Amino acid sequence: MSLLVIGSLALDTIETPHGKREYTLGGSATFISVSASYFTKDIRLVGVVGYDFPQSEIEFFNSRNIDTSGLEILKDKKTFHWHGVYHKDMNTRDSITTELNAFETFNPEITDKFRSSDYVCLGNVDPIIQKRVIKQLKNPELVMIDTMNFWIEGKPAEVKETLSLVDVIMINDSEARLISGEYNLIYSAKKIMELGPKILIIKKGEHGALLFTENTTFTVPAYPLEKVYDPTGAGDSFAGGFMGWIDKTKDISDSNLKTAMVYGSVMASLAVQEFSLEGIKNLENTTIKKRFEDFRYLTNF
Amino acid sequence: MSLLVIGSLALDTIETPHGKREYTLGGSATFISVSASYFTKDIRLVGVVGYDFPQSEIEFFNSRNIDTSGLEILKDKKTFHWHGVYHKDMNTRDSITTELNAFETFNPEITDKFRSSDYVCLGNVDPIIQKRVIKQLKNPELVMIDTMNFWIEGKPAEVKETLSLVDVIMINDSEARLISGEYNLIYSAKKIMELGPKILIIKKGEHGALLFTENTTFTVPAYPLEKVYDPTGAGDSFAGGFMGWIDKTKDISDSNLKTAMVYGSVMASLAVQEFSLEGIKNLENTTIKKRFEDFRYLTNF
Numbered sequence: 228m229s230l231l232v233i234g235s236l237a238l239d240t241i242e243t244p245h246g247k248r249e250y251t252l253g254g255s256a257t258f259i260s261v262s263a264s265y266f267t268k269d270i271r272l273v274g275v276v277g278y279d280f281p282q283s284e285i286e287f288f289n290s291r292n293i294d295t296s297g298l299e300i301l302k303d304k305k306t307f308h309w310h311g312v313y314h315k316d317m318n319t320r321d322s323i324t325t326e327l328n329a330f331e332t333f334n335p336e337i338t339d340k341f342r343s344s345d346y347v348c349l350g351n352v353d354p355i356i357q358k359r360v361i362k363q364l365k366n367p368e369l370v371m372i373d374t375m376n377f378w379i380e381g382k383p384a385e386v387k388e389t390l391s392l393v394d395v396i397m398i399n400d401s402e403a404r405l406i407s408g409e410y411n412l413i414y415s416a417k418k419i420m421e422l423g424p425k426i427l428i429i430k431k432g433e434h435g436a437l438l439f440t441e442n443t444t445f446t447v448p449a450y451p452l453e454k455v456y457d458p459t460g461a462g463d464s465f466a467g468g469f470m471g472w473i474d475k476t477k478d479i480s481d482s483n484l485k486t487a488m489v490y491g492s493v494m495a496s497l498a499v500q501e502f503s504l505e506g507i508k509n510l511e512n513t514t515i516k517k518r519f520e521d522f523r524y525l526t527n528f
Numbered sequence: 529m530s531l532l533v534i535g536s537l538a539l540d541t542i543e544t545p546h547g548k549r550e551y552t553l554g555g556s557a558t559f560i561s562v563s564a565s566y567f568t569k570d571i572r573l574v575g576v577v578g579y580d581f582p583q584s585e586i587e588f589f590n591s592r593n594i595d596t597s598g599l600e601i602l603k604d605k606k607t608f609h610w611h612g613v614y615h616k617d618m619n620t621r622d623s624i625t626t627e628l629n630a631f632e633t634f635n636p637e638i639t640d641k642f643r644s645s646d647y648v649c650l651g652n653v654d655p656i657i658q659k660r661v662i663k664q665l666k667n668p669e670l671v672m673i674d675t676m677n678f679w680i681e682g683k684p685a686e687v688k689e690t691l692s693l694v695d696v697i698m699i700n701d702s703e704a705r706l707i708s709g710e711y712n713l714i715y716s717a718k719k720i721m722e723l724g725p726k727i728l729i730i731k732k733g734e735h736g737a738l739l740f741t742e743n744t745t746f747t748v749p750a751y752p753l754e755k756v757y758d759p760t761g762a763g764d765s766f767a768g769g770f771m772g773w774i775d776k777t778k779d780i781s782d783s784n785l786k787t788a789m790v791y792g793s794v795m796a797s798l799a800v801q802e803f804s805l806e807g808i809k810n811l812e813n814t815t816i817k818k819r820f821e822d823f824r825y826l827t828n829f
Binding site: 315316410411412413414417431434435437443444445446447448451452453454455482485486488489523524525526527528 | 616617711712713714715718732735736738744745746747748749752753754755756783786787789790824825826827828829
């Protein structure tokens with residue numbers, strides 16, 4: 228059981244109709260690894276930060292059994308900083324500032340130990356870097372990537388090449404339409420899976436998520452919440468719950484992938500209930516179990 | 529077991545990216561009653577048509593055990609005619625023609641036999657007429673209404689008064705937001721149920737539907753279809769499946785309401801697979817059973 232997580236670490240400033248946080252811990256690798264840490268123990272983090280990254284956050288990762296030996300600290304740069312403002316509907320946002328800083332030249336060399344990880348979760352970065360990371364891996368059981376419209380539009384050939392190398396791709400509905408050139412999501416899914424991935428997860432925000440495998444289509448709703456405090460990190464929390472469960476169970480049967488989808492949704496729903504990472508920073512296992520059972524009541528008949 | 533269905537009957541001209549049908553049987557009461565006819569036997573139809581309404585369609589209703597004695601035929605008017613053109617995404621459409629004709633003065637007098645129906649499904653008509661119909665009923669077990677933004681914006685006080693008289697309201701997400709003045713659907717649901725209905729169904733089109741009761745929230749996805757031929761009548765087919773199942777089982781426990789939601793979704797999914805009423809005009813019970821089990825595989829974990 229080992230899960231390698233590669234992606235961004237950031238200090239975010241986030242404003243939503245419900246409040247504001249400044250320079251708070253964020254980034255895809257942060258949400259993925261912390262979310263996964265509730266399911267599995269041997270999590271390896273690969274990322275880069277600057278001189279301003281608080282030592283207390285590194286200690287926090289370690290307290291959650293996240294190995295930070297792959298975390299590079301650049302002495303002459305600041306940490307990736309994003310400042311976002313969410314609109315009233317919480318589905319749209321403006322990016323006020325995106326300072327890549329230390330993350331600008333991110334192109335990690337994976338250590339020997341980490342190259343032999345069983346499961347790998349590659350956050351949304353340049354598809355060329357994703358490919359370079361994948362080439363360094365030694366027979367992983369399953370590799371999942373995330374990507375975004377910025378890369379799909381800017382480097383379509385590279386995205387497709389990376390897709391041919393991975394087992395799972397997780398994207399949102401508009402990204403699925405962009406990759407496939409099809410409006411209908413079911414038809415989109417078929418076309419995307421022809422590019423390589425045998426497992427496709429389409430996130431639909433407040434409308435939940437879809438799982439596609441060769442023989443299965445599965446839907447899971449977003450948990451109905453009266454108040455969403457901050458959607459930041461929802462998708463990455465989903466990815467962490469999903470891959471954490473898979474690493475724990477070592478089972479990629481369709482039936483267990485369904486369960487992983489629900490744990491992903493559980494973690495996303497807990498994340499958006501609070502600001503930034505606060506919703507999943509210090510969870511009791513009973514809270515996760517309870518939310519999982521709530522999902523069963525919400526969907527099963 | 530008896531289900532009273534009140535609403536529009538129309539001859540529709542429908543264009544979608546997949547084809548066209550001219551002057552084909554449509555209207556809310558049509559879809560509701562035909563959909564319900566796969567679940568229960570004693571269905572009573574109340575509506576109005578013009579001199580051009582084909583006798584063969586009346587015979588079709590009767591062949592499905594739908595009592596058409598409450599169908600008024602106006603000798604000097606044509607039948608309600610709607611001509612709609614769906615856009616490529618199938619979620620938006622333009623109304624080319626809306627000729628109310630016979631339906632313009634619809635204000636039905638319910639016969640004594642029909643007033644004692646057990647279950648009542650009132651399609652989307654003027655809330656004043658809905659109220660007048662409800663006042664004629666004799667102790668129904670459950671009354672469901674549909675409404676739309678046209679009435680919510682045009683006659684808000686009348687819609688609210690009608691809401692205070694019914695058990696179930698079925699609306700779409702934008703209508704729920706309009707009635708409640710709230711963006712968040714969970715909070716919207718709470719506010720709408722404070723107006724009277726103890727059961728609320730929110731339809732979300734391709735994203736499925738939500739059920740709210742005092743103690744239960746339940747979600748059902750739309751069935752993932754590679755091709756949607758014609759969304760016309762999806763919501764009414766849903767209502768027919770839902771109320772047909774309730775009339776058959778006489779059980780409004782939360783658990784059975786969930787099952788009714790799934791049968792509603794089954795009928796909606798079968799309806800949109802073909803043009804206008806064609807998808808549910810001549811179904812085998814095994815097709816419905818099979819789709820119901822497909823929903824279980826799609827959602828249960």
